[in-house]
Amino acid sequence: MIQNRKLKDLFQLLISLLALVIVIQLLQVYFFRWDLTSEKRYSLSDNTKELVANLNKDLYFEVYLSGDLPYGFIKLQKASLEMIDEMASYSNVRISYSLLSPGDIINPKKRQEFFDQLINRGLNPINLQEKTTDGSLNQRLIVPGIIVHDKEKETSVNLLKSVADLSSDENLNHSIEELEFELTSAIRVLQKTKPKEIAFLTGHGELNEYQVADFTASLLQRYEVRRIKAHDLADGKSNFSALVIAQPREEFSEQDKYNIDQYVMNGGKLLCLVDEVIASMDSLTTKENTMAFFQPLNMEDQLFKYGVRINPDLVMDVQSQLIPVQTALPGQPAKFTPAPWYYSPLLTAPDSHPITRKLNVVKAEFANSIDFVGNSKQITKQVLLASSDYSRLEKVPALISLNIVNKKMSAADFPAGSQNIAVLLEGVFPSVFQNRIWKGMNREKFKSESVATKMIVISDGDIIKNRVRGVGSNRQIEALGYDRYTKNTYGNRSFLLNCVDYLCDDTGWMQLRSREVKLRLLNKTKIQSERLFWQLVNVLLPLLLLLLFAVARFYFRKRKFAGSKQKNIA
Template identity: 70%
Template sequence: MVSRKIMLKNRRQKDILNLIISLLALFAVMQLLQLYFFRWDLTSEKKYSLSDNTKQLIESLDKDLFFEIYLAGDLPYGFAKLQKASMEMIDEFAAYSNVHISYSLINPNDVVNPKKKNELFEQLVSRGLKPTSLQERTTDGSLKQKIIVPGIIVHDREKETAVHLLKSKSGATADENLNHSVETLEFELTKAIRLLQNVQPKKIAFLTGHGELNEYEVADITASLLQRYDVKRVNASELNKEGANYSALVIAQPREEFSREDKYQIDQYLMAGGSMLCLVDEVKVSMDSLSVKESTIAYYSPLNIEDQLFAYGVRVNPDLVMDIQGQLIPVQTALPGEQAKFTPASWYYCPLLNCPEKHPITRKLNVVKAEFANSIDWVGENKNISRKVLLSSSNYTRLEKVPSVIRLDIVNKKPLPEYFADGKKNIAVLLEGKFKSAFKNRAWKGINRKTFKEESKPAKMIVISDGDLIKNRVRGVGKNRQIEALGYDRYSRKTYGNRNFLLNCIDYLCDNEGWMNLRTREVKLRLLDKTKIRSERIFWQVINVLLPLFLLLIFGLIRFYMRKRKFAGN
């Protein structure tokens, strides 16, 4: 009896000791977790992990941020997924930030009064959001229209900016577009935060003095750039002045030759680590002239900048790219004396360009429309420069040498494959690295040997062989002047990806931290096979209902048998 009491006492002491050790271990773990912050992301794509650039940005914030999420209410599954991903992303921001970051869900459809609801939607549009109309099927089978606002307004109590969450790529399914919207969440939200934190916006220079596009012809892209940059129109002589500090130089379709002095200023701007976006045409031809007559002449029109581009590693060829994958234009197909009849036909001189999916500039972009583009070739080899193709024609391409006659009736000819057998051609290219000066080893009195740089700092340059790619249409003059959206086609009523492509180009040229790489983030779309679901529906319903009950029954029988055997033995 005494020994039993001693055993019980020892067991009790042992249990108390184990409890104390467990509590001490738990306390130690809690202290370590407070000292060392970490998060585990077990997904294969690391979809819940922030990039290092984003972490640095969030940790450097000095103002509280508030996110107004207007994607709220009773939403379809895809939009509910986008809403959840947005909240999770903001929660991740809050976890790494030293300031207060919060959000609220606001459903504009909660406003009962129709007049006040319309006023609210108008206010949201004025603040930069884009409402979207959805069609829902009700219980009685009818369709009901519903307006949602897939956007977020971010503000720091002083400034605000809007983020449109829904991405739309032509040819992609609704699920693919929503998945892409989730993929770009971190990029879009951090872009908005950078815009709020940017006290001194970077400066963009549009070059003048060589017949470049005027301020109205680039009004659309300029308006978009002004939301995040300081845009100015400058002469070449102003590029390298003290305090200029232009982050990117845009050369938009020059029509006059470059002087040696201007070429030298552009060269030394690049050697100083500047970034350039060159949109040049080596062939002069106008689509407007074809609107008044059925033919026009295309001829070589050099700009005296060819040798400079050649020195940097590219050559814009004096030819025209004809592509079977072209923009549709209306063609008169009625016989003489009959009522006018217009039929859509592919205009081979306006190729719809392919965008590589892996590059941050072109990932998930709509097709980009060109007009009388030239082909681009790589020249020379420089191990210090990496080269990428950003835009290219289709495999069914023909190169037309100039001078040549451009006729409208070419659309009536059947596009034979052997006629378009020149293969894919480069239209836009990217060069990054250390460039060699085009004025190296040249004897010219205009070179300042004290400040002259023979090799550049790390720099970037994008060359596009079509100046019309950045040009928006202008109708009317003076007060009646109207600016059409960049990339908009009046006939098909489509808006091509020209604006987004060029904005991405500028962002990439000005990005010295690598945050544009967030656009290449990929979240795999794991969709169920709807056909297989319908055909095997009964089978999987039976499995899901009966299999758990069967397993539970087996487990109960085994448990019953083991207990019976145990107690029967005793």
């Protein structure tokens, strides 16, 4: 009896070992991963898997988010390393990383030199303030960033996102959501042998190269940038991935319109920042009043044909930028008080689209309203930026006066509701020259309908315009979206970069910006009020369960052996 049981146990052990060996061999041949999270936070997109599976060079990640970090940054560090490990598991080349902590450098001079080097390489250190045990504040620099490089070149990735309306926990969670998009963007930059070309149109009084210098510098990290005339688009011979029309001030000729139209018909992408009203803050720096007037650009029929109309008006908004206003009485020292400048609305963006998800508010200036026109089923339309629900439309010509900041205005003075400022159009567009006879048309190459393409129309050219101070060698370029009065930096640059990325994205990379990782925060108020109860539960409940298990085990063993003893006596 005993011998048969031993043989049976030995047989079961051999079967188990054989099954284990078979499973191990199968796992070496067939690779799979199982993500049990509801939002699939540990799963890579198909695009990312294909990208890393077709790499031709080893990649190395210098991760500078290291050292003694707060818990939120530790989560960001852990998520970054997990993402790199996940990429390495699908890659056909070696992907490795190292953790580096610049703050651990003891020598202050060498530490500062190292931080300066990181800034020059594209990383942005942040000043972290922490409370010490004695209640004082301790400040130190950390670098939430990664430098990715192969054997030939490198690029930087700043991990920390800073959206003004989000809490610190939400910003860190948003940074985790953006990890796959940011890391794959860096890898794609390194892998590209020839970057895509972005063209800025000239010849119609558009913003000059200095007025768009900040945005251009950001584009140059991913694209090649050129400034062209409309005739460079002729005959569909251009290879530009997107065309930027930045605040033209002079009328377009029919020939230029035709070249732009055929560029679109052949699949070209447009980013149009067009004002239909002439008004400028520069005029108000020397006098209290200026005139705003309608100035058509001979593009109205073209945009109308594509599906939008820019109206000759000015959008005023309760949610607006603050400007300093002199409030001191005559004879007293100057005193400046911030007041809302209704002609500079702070635009909100829907959180549902990859271009605008988790985006800081965008600052506009003398923006016009946009209406959708036409009912083509081949074109889908999406609002990207809009004013608040408390807006007002000022028809032109109109007198713009600084005295408006002294007027007491209520919500009833802004009855127009939300107004569209930036819109996205996608689909098949009709040519503005369709069913028209014009001597400049090339009938052999003319296309009356586009292939599937997309365009973004923004009714304010100032959104892309950075401030320029000084001339010549003393010229200084301010950051795009920076307000020197409030010291805020608005989301203009991020919004425009996302626009260009979306227009140039033919394979769905921008959809990674829609990735959502749910933030499951504890209720801090409930924690404080029920702290003692849950402490007692955590300490006493395991002991109580252990005691109950011991009593139950003792009872059943006693009952079992008492029954066996009675049988032996019988």
